[in-house]
Amino acid sequence: MVARWVNNINFNGCFHYNILLYTGINMKSITFHDKIIIIISLIISISSYGMLVINTRKSPNDTVVVRQDGELIVQLTQEELKQDGIYDFNFNGGSGQLEVKDDKVRMLPMNIAICPKAICSKTGWIDSNLKTIVCLPNRLSISFISDEILEIDSIAF
Secondary structure (H helix, E strand, O other), X not given: OHHHHHHOOOXXXXXXXXXXXXXXXXXXXXXXXXXXXXXXHHHHHHHHHHXXXXXXXXXXXXXXXXXXXXXXXXXXXXXXXXXXXXXXXXXXXXXXXXXXXXXXXXXXXXXOOOOOOOHXXXXXXXXXXXXXXXEOOOOEEEEEEOOOOOOXXXXXX
C-alpha cells in the first residue's frame, strides 16, 4: 500500500491530491456546495477567534480578588499588580500564595493535605477578567474584576 502511494507522488504540485487519494477521499466526491460549506465554516471559525482576541483587552483599573465562599479575603490593586512578587494570604483551613508577574497572577502550590490535586496551581497564569482560578477543596476563587463593562460577559470552552 505504501509503495502504491509512493509511486503516485508527483512533485509538480499534485502531492496533496495524491495524499487525498491515499486516504480514500476522492476529490470528485467533494461538490461545489461542500466547498462553500467548508469556506463558510473557516470564515466563522477565524472571525470568532479574532473577536475573542480583540475583546480580551485589559482594563487599566483591573484588580485581583481572592474570595472564599463569596467573602473577600484579598484584593490586589493595579499598583500592586505592577510590582512583581509573592503575596501570602490566610483563609479558613490554611494559607496560600499568589505570584504576580507582568500583570499576571497565578496560585502557587499549596500543601497537599489541604489541596490534594492542586488544580488551582496547575491552572497557570490569568491575565484578564475572562479567566478564573478555582480551588474547590478550599472553596477559593481568584479572578480579575474591572470597573468597565466589557461587551463579552462570559466565554465557555
